[in-house]
Amino acid sequence: MTTQERILTVVKQVAQKPVPSDPEESLFESGVLDSFALPDMVSGLEKEFGITVPDSDLNPRKFDSLARIADYIGVRVS
Amino acid sequence: MAFLRAFGSYVPARAVDNAELAARLGCEATWISSVSGIEQRRYAGESETLVDLAVNAATNCLSRAKMAPDEIGLLLVSSGSSERRFPGPAAETAAKLGVAGIPAMDIPMASAGSLFGMAMAARLAPHHGPVLLVAAEKMSSIITREPLDRNTAILFGDGAGACLIDPQHGLAEIRHSILHSDGSFAQDLRLEFGEPLHMDGRVVIMQASRKLPAVIRELLDGQKESTASVGVFIMHQANQNLIDRVAKALDVAPEKFYSNIARYGNTSSASMLIAAAEWNAEAGGFRKGEPVVFAGFGAGFHWGALLAVGM
Numbered sequence: 276m277t278t279q280e281r282i283l284t285v286v287k288q289v290a291q292k293p294v295p296s297d298p299e300e301s302l303f304e305s306g307v308l309d310s311f312a313l314p315d316m317v318s319g320l321e322k323e324f325g326i327t328v329p330d331s332d333l334n335p336r337k338f339d340s341l342a343r344i345a346d347y348i349g350v351r352v353s
Numbered sequence: 354m355a356f357l358r359a360f361g362s363y364v365p366a367r368a369v370d371n372a373e374l375a376a377r378l379g380c381e382a383t384w385i386s387s388v389s390g391i392e393q394r395r396y397a398g399e400s401e402t403l404v405d406l407a408v409n410a411a412t413n414c415l416s417r418a419k420m421a422p423d424e425i426g427l428l429l430v431s432s433g434s435s436e437r438r439f440p441g442p443a444a445e446t447a448a449k450l451g452v453a454g455i456p457a458m459d460i461p462m463a464s465a466g467s468l469f470g471m472a473m474a475a476r477l478a479p480h481h482g483p484v485l486l487v488a489a490e491k492m493s494s495i496i497t498r499e500p501l502d503r504n505t506a507i508l509f510g511d512g513a514g515a516c517l518i519d520p521q522h523g524l525a526e527i528r529h530s531i532l533h534s535d536g537s538f539a540q541d542l543r544l545e546f547g548e549p550l551h552m553d554g555r556v557v558i559m560q561a562s563r564k565l566p567a568v569i570r571e572l573l574d575g576q577k578e579s580t581a582s583v584g585v586f587i588m589h590q591a592n593q594n595l596i597d598r599v600a601k602a603l604d605v606a607p608e609k610f611y612s613n614i615a616r617y618g619n620t621s622s623a624s625m626l627i628a629a630a631e632w633n634a635e636a637g638g639f640r641k642g643e644p645v646v647f648a649g650f651g652a653g654f655h656w657g658a659l660l661a662v663g664m
Binding site for chain 1: 556558560594598
C-alpha cells in the first residue's frame with residue numbers, strides 16, 4: 276500500500292464514516308473527525324507508521340486533511 | 354510532609370439546565386449533553402461576587418475540619434475568572450473570613466489552579482501551618498457576554514471548592530505531586546480582559562488527551578504504584594468525554610474516575626475541589642493505605658497530578 280492508502284485506512288478506521296475524495300478537504304469541517312476522534316487518529320498513525328508524534332506537534336492544523344497528514348508523515352518518516 | 358485534612362464546596366442556587374441554555378444558543382439540549390456530558394450548571398446571582406463564592410466554600414471546608422479561621426497560617430485562592438486585574442480575590446477573601454493579616458496569595462490560573470495550589474500548599478504548610486486553598490470561579494460573567502459562543506457557553510458554570518492542608522495530620526498524606534507547564538499553546542485557550550473566552554477545543558482536547566494520562570503514569574511510576582492500586586481518580590471536571598478518554602488511555606474503568614460534571618458543568622479551577630468535597634462526603638472518602646490521584650489540565654498549558662494516600 277502507498278502512504279496515502281495507509282493514511283486513508285487509519286482515518287476510515289477512526290472516523291467510521293466516508294472520507295472526502297479531495298485530499299485537501301478539511302476532515303473537521305466535513306464532519307469526518309471531531310475533537311475526540313483526533314487523538315485516536317494520531318495514535319493510529321503512530322502505530323501504522325512506527326513513529327512518535329511529539330506533544331509539540333499535537334496541533335490539529337497538522338492533521339486537518341489527508342494532504343496535510345501525508346506531508347507530516349513524509350517528514351516524520353524521513 | 355503534609356496532609357489533606359478537609360474539603361469544602363459551594364455552588365450558587367440557580368441551576369441552568371441544557372433546555373434553557375439551548376434555547377438561548379439556538380442548539381439542541383441533547384447536543385450539549387452528548388458533546389460534554391453536562392446536564393446543568395450553576396450561575397451566581399449578579400450581586401454574588403467571586404469572593405462571596407470563595408468565602409462560602411472556605412467556610413464549608415473549615416466547618417468540616419472543625420477548625421476556626423484564625424488557625425489558618427496561609428490562604429491560597431486560585432481563580433481564572435477574577436473580576437479585576439488586581440488585587441486578586443485572596444486578600445479580600447481572607448478579610449471576609451476574619452483573618453486579615455495572614456498571608457493570602459492569589460493563583461491566577463484557570464482549571465489547573467487547584468491542582469497547582471494543592472501541590473504548593475503541601476510544600477508551604479510545614480512552614481506556615483495549616484494552608485486553606487480555595488478555588489473560585491464565576492465563569493457565567495464571561496460566557497454570557499455577547500456575542501455568545503455556544504462552544505464555550507455550554508461548558509462552564511460557577512462554583513468554589515476548598516481544601517485544608519495541614520502539616521501534622523489529616524485524612525490522607527500528600528505523598529507526591531508532579532507539575533508541568535508549556536506556553537507553546539498559550540494562544541489556544543485564553544481570556545483577555547473584556548473579551549470573550551477564546552478556546553480552540555481541538556488543540557485543548559488533543560493536548561489534554563495526551564498529557565493527562567502521561568503525567569498520571571509519571572506520578573504513579575515514580576511512586577511505584579499502579580493504576581490498579583488507586584482507589585479513585587479525581588480530575589478537573591472539564592468534559593465527560595475527556596475524563597472517559599483519560600480513563601481509557603490508562604486502561605482504567607471509567608467508574609474509577611469520580612465525576613459530577615453532569616450537575617455543575619466545568620467550573621474551571623474550582624471543579625476538582627468541588628468533586629473532591631462531594632466524593633469525600635458522599636462516596637466514603639479516603640481508605641487507609643489506598644492511593645487517590647488528583648489531576649488537572651488547563652490554560653497555559655499547565656497540567657499535573659498529585660498522589661494522596663489515605664491514613
